Amino acid sequence: MAPTGYYIALSGLLFAIGMIGVLTRRTAIMVFLSVELMLNAANLALVAFARSWGDLTGQTAVFIVMTLAAAEVAIGLAIIVAIFRKRETTNVDTLAGLKG
Amino acid sequence: MIAFLLLAPLALVGAIITVAAKNAVHASLGLVGTLLSVAGLFASLNASFLAATQVIVYAGAIMVLFLFVIMLLNANQPITGRDPVPFVRELAGIGGVILAGAFAVLAFTYRDARPLAESVPNLRGGGAGPVGEVLLTRFLLPFEAVSILLLVAIVGAVALVQRPASQPDGTPERERVVLPGPTEPPVEARETVVLSSERGRV
Numbered sequence: 001m002a003p004t005g006y007y008i009a010l011s012g013l014l015f016a017i018g019m020i021g022v023l024t025r026r027t028a029i030m031v032f033l034s035v036e037l038m039l040n041a042a043n044l045a046l047v048a049f050a051r052s053w054g055d056l057t058g059q060t061a062v063f064i065v066m067t068l069a070a071a072e073v074a075i076g077l078a079i080i081v082a083i084f085r086k087r088e089t090t091n092v093d094t095l096a097g098l099k100g
Numbered sequence: 101m102i103a104f105l106l107l108a109p110l111a112l113v114g115a116i117i118t119v120a121a122k123n124a125v126h127a128s129l130g131l132v133g134t135l136l137s138v139a140g141l142f143a144s145l146n147a148s149f150l151a152a153t154q155v156i157v158y159a160g161a162i163m164v165l166f167l168f169v170i171m172l173l174n175a176n177q178p179i180t181g182r183d184p185v186p187f188v189r190e191l192a193g194i195g196g197v198i199l200a201g202a203f204a205v206l207a208f209t210y211r212d213a214r215p216l217a218e219s220v221p222n223l224r225g226g227g228a229g230p231v232g233e234v235l236l237t238r239f240l241l242p243f244e245a246v247s248i249l250l251l252v253a254i255v256g257a258v259a260l261v262q263r264p265a266s267q268p269d270g271t272p273e274r275e276r277v278v279l280p281g282p283t284e285p286p287v288e289a290r291e292t293v294v295l296s297s298e299r300g301r302v
Contacts, residue, residue, distance in 0.1 A: 001216055002104035005207040007145070010108045012203020014115050014134070016196040021119035023192035029170055033118055033131050036162070040138050047145045050226075052212045054219025059147050059226055060234045066157055067246045071253035073162050077169045078260035084173050 007048035014041035028080050028090040032073065039069050103144040111137035124170045128163060135159040147226035 014037060021034030043062045050058025084090055114137060117130025139154035212219070224230040235243055 001220075002101045002144070004212055004216070005210045006104060006108075007141070008210055009204055009207035010104075010111065010141075012207065013112060013200055015203065016200040017112075017115040017119050019199060020192045020196040023195070024189050025119070027124065029124055029166070029173075030127060033124075033127055033166065036131060036158075037115055037118055037134065040135065040158070044138055044141060047142055047147050047150060050147070051145045051216065051220060051223060052210075054214065054222035056223060056226065056230055056234045057238065059150055059223075059231055060239050062147075062150055063153065063231065063235060064239065064242050064246055066153060067250065070157060070162055071246075071249050073165055074253045074257045075260070077165060078257040081169060081173065082260050090173065 004048050004052040008045055011041045011045040011048065014038075014044065026091050026093060028083070028092050028095070029077075031092060032076055032080075036069065036073070039065060103140065107137045107140045107144070110134075111141070125167065128166050128170060131166075132159050132163050135163070145226075146220055146223045149226055149228040149231045 018034045018037035018041060021037065022031055025031055025034060043065055046058045046062050046065070050056060050062075080090055083095060087094065089095075111134050114130045114132075114134030118127050118134060121127040121130060135154060135158045139151045139159065142148075142151040142154055
């Protein structure tokens with residue numbers, strides 16, 4: 001049985017890699033993939049804490065997070081398709097129309 | 101312990117492929133590897149129902165959606181262009197190192213409230229029954245809110261991707277013809293008509 005700390009370390013590494021991806025990749029789809037990576041890192045930490053406390057609340061929270069991620073992907077990809085039809089690109093740098 | 105040592109490097113390699121791959125299809129396949137490894141880690145954490153859900157919902161449904169959109173938009177090629185923020189890579193690297201360091205400190209100073217051998221039996225294996233029990237008692241309000249959210253997401257996705265009935269200039273879709281229409285005669289035929297008429301006049 002691996003200690004809880006190992007799982008948290010792995011979760012932190014995955015989260016950091018996902019954050020680097022969100023900041024450096026220029027395609028909207030790649031940004032989305034990196035966000036999924038960060039969500040999974042958070043889920044892993046939640047399940048590790050659930051085992052540490054012997055409470056199923058953490059695992060149930062992961063279930064809710066998974067549903068949220070599915071809804072987010074459905075809406076986000078629909079927005080990407082709509083933008084691609086209008087602009088012929090998904091480069092996030094050219095989509096700065098709402099910049100203040 | 102052995103399961104963790106086998107699955108953790110796989111998850112990290114998949115994550116690095118996800119972030120570093122030039123081709124979007126390769127990146128999403130790397131993410132599938134990470135998701136499957138995380139599902140295995142869930143199973144090693146006594147969360148069997150979540151492991152199954154991870155494989156079905158994440159690695160199955162969500163990644164199919166991603167691959168579908170990548171191929172629909174033909175977006176698997178990388179975008180080559182200059183960075184508008186020149187130092188964003190360095191900033192991301194520094195931020196990632198700081199974040200990973202903070203998590204490492206947390207990880208190696210974390211102490212379980214109780215010994216794991218005492219708390220693991222409370223999870224009852226993390227099967228669908230125990231998890232559903234918590235979901236429909238303590239998490240009842242989030243559960244109902246999520247159902248509404250999913251409905252809104254479905255309706256929103258359909259509304260976003262439906263084509264407008266007419267183009268912005270008011271021309272209906274079926275009347276927008278790019279090729280020369282059938283009423284306009286070919287160039288050669290028009291020239292012969294002009295030539296014969298001139299010849300007749302002479």
